[in-house]
Amino acid sequence: GAGVSQSPRYKVAKRGQDVALRCDPISGHVSLFWYQQALGQGPEFLTYFQNEAQLDKSGLPSDRFFAERPEGSVSTLKIQRTQQEDSAVYLCASSLATSGGWQFFGPGTRLTVL
Amino acid sequence: EDQVTQSPEALRLQEGESSSLNCSYTVSGLRGLFWYRQDPGKGPEFLFTLYSAGEEKEKERLKATLTKKESFLHITAPKPEDSATYLCAVQAGGYQKVTFGTGTKLQVIP
Numbered sequence: 001g002a003g004v005s006q007s008p009r010y011k012v013a014k015r016g017q018d019v020a021l022r023c024d025p026i027s028g029h030v031s032l033f034w035y036q037q038a039l040g041q042g043p044e045f046l047t048y049f050q051n052e053a054q055l056d057k058s059g060l061p062s063d064r065f066f067a068e069r070p071e072g073s074v075s076t077l078k079i080q081r082t083q084q085e086d087s088a089v090y091l092c093a094s095s096l097a098t099s100g101g102w103q104f105f106g107p108g109t110r111l112t113v114l
Numbered sequence: 115e116d117q118v119t120q121s122p123e124a125l126r127l128q129e130g131e132s133s134s135l136n137c138s139y140t141v142s143g144l145r146g147l148f149w150y151r152q153d154p155g156k157g158p159e160f161l162f163t164l165y166s167a168g169e170e171k172e173k174e175r176l177k178a179t180l181t182k183k184e185s186f187l188h189i190t191a192p193k194p195e196d197s198a199t200y201l202c203a204v205q206a207g208g209y210q211k212v213t214f215g216t217g218t219k220l221q222v223i224p
Contacts, residue, residue: 004157031210033210033212035214040216041216041217042118042120042201042203042214042215042216042217043158043201043214044214045211045212045213045214048210048211050210055210056209056210056211058211059211091157091158093157093158101146101163101205102146102148102160102163103160103212104160105150105157105158105159106157107155107156107157108156108157
C-alpha cells in the first residue's frame, strides 16, 4: 500500500503479558517515529529511528519498552510485562527526510491492558 | 523542555462561521511548526509546516500563520467535514523529537 500500516489494529492483553506492535513505513522513508497517545491527548514521542539506528529513545517510559528496526524498514515496538497504564493508542509515523520533518502517520494500534 | 499549548480545547461553530485556533509554544531554536488534523480512530494527517516568523500557508479553507511565540490556524467559512481534532507540533534544536499539543476539537454544525 501507499501509506503507513500498523498491526494489529487492536490488542487486548492481560496485565503482565508481553506484546509486540508492528509498523510498516512507507517504502524508502528514512525516519521512523513511535508515539503513545492517551485518550483526549496529543501524541507523545517515544523513540526515533534513522534507517536502522535508534537515535533517540528518550521518550520510552520505562525499560519495559523496547523498539527495533533491524533492516531499516519494518519496526516493532515491544512492551514487556504490560501494566494498565500502558493502555493507549500507539502510533507509528515515517518521513522521507533525515530531519524528521512532517510525517505520515499510520492508523495506530489500540492497546488495552486488563 | 519544549512546550506546546493549544486553545481552546474544544470549539463549536456554525457552518460558515469563521474562527481561529491558537498554538503557543516555548522552544529553544524552532526548526519547524506543524499542523495536523486527526479524525476519530485515525492517525494524524499532515496539513502545514511553518519555519519562520511571518510565514503563512493556505490550503482550501485553512490558513496557518506563525509568530515568534505562537501560531494560528484560521478556518474560513467552515463546513461540517472540517470537524476534527487539530494538533499543533514543534521540532526544535538539534533533535528529531516532535512535541505535540493536546489539540483543539472542532465541531462544525450544519
